Amino acid sequence: MDRISALRNVEEALATFEAGECSLADLEREVRGVLRTYATDFEGELRAYRAQGDGPVDGLVVLASDATAARDRVRSLVDEPGRFEVAPVE
Structure with missing residues (x-):
């Protein structure tokens, strides 16, 4: 889209x-x-990643160039993200 x-x-x-x-x-x-x-469906250099973890990060979707950048982006958006993982949105 x-x-x-x-x-x-x-x-x-x-x-x-x-x-x-x-x-x-x-x-x-x-x-x-x-x-x-x-x-x-975003096309370009960035890819969508979904965070999975506790609290406010669970289900958060960010656009980033790779998983490391996605984790950094999630941390920048949530004050206390706790433990979480990111995975590409399929």
Whole structure:
């Protein structure tokens, strides 16, 4: 999914919410799905990595050039990440 498609999908989800055709929870799920699809389909030098561990890092997806950079990125986003591993998103 390219950036324009992702933005259009988010815009459509917002319009559905504004029309009263979905709840806030439905909107959040839809937008989260769009963003995850965009991140995992991202083309370029970066690759999507998902953190697995305790607390706030579990499930966090970051874009990085390799696993080491992904771990560093996760640490920069979470104050106390605890123990975690990163794996490429397939």
